[in-house]
Amino acid sequence: xxxxxxxxxxxxxxxxxxxxxxxxxxxxxxxxxxxxxxxxxxxxxxxxxxxxxxxxxxxxxxxxxxxxxxxxxxxxxxxxxxxxx
Numbered sequence: 001x002x003x004x005x006x007x008x009x010x011x012x013x014x015x016x017x018x019x020x021x022x023x024x025x026x027x028x029x030x031x032x033x034x035x036x037x038x039x040x041x042x043x044x045x046x047x048x049x050x051x052x053x054x055x056x057x058x059x060x061x062x063x064x065x066x067x068x069x070x071x072x073x074x075x076x077x078x079x080x081x082x083x084x085x
Contacts, residue, residue, distance in 0.1 A: 005061050007035050009082060016082040 009017040010032040018028040057065075065080070072080045 003058070003061065004039065005057065005064075007032065007039065010035060012082075 006017075009015055010021075010028055012018060013028075021028045021031055068080050072078075
């Protein structure tokens with residue numbers, strides 16, 4: 001399933017996802033455009049105040065981020081990145 005997390009990884013131009021796709025001769029920009037199109041098709045959260053601007057992440061993504069934070073702490077890194085996943 002596509003996620004906003006995947007889109008965020010694609011948008012990191014020097015990130016692991018973009019480099020991996022480029023190495024496979026896949027245009028990261030094209031993948032990003034396709035992911036955006038698919039995400040636009042997903043249901044939106046509506047509230048009495050209009051479209052929701054709050055971003056919600058899945059429990060699976062929450063666990064992934066938590067593990068990445070723990071790995072960054074273990075390594076003494078100041079920032080959490082894809083290499084900690």
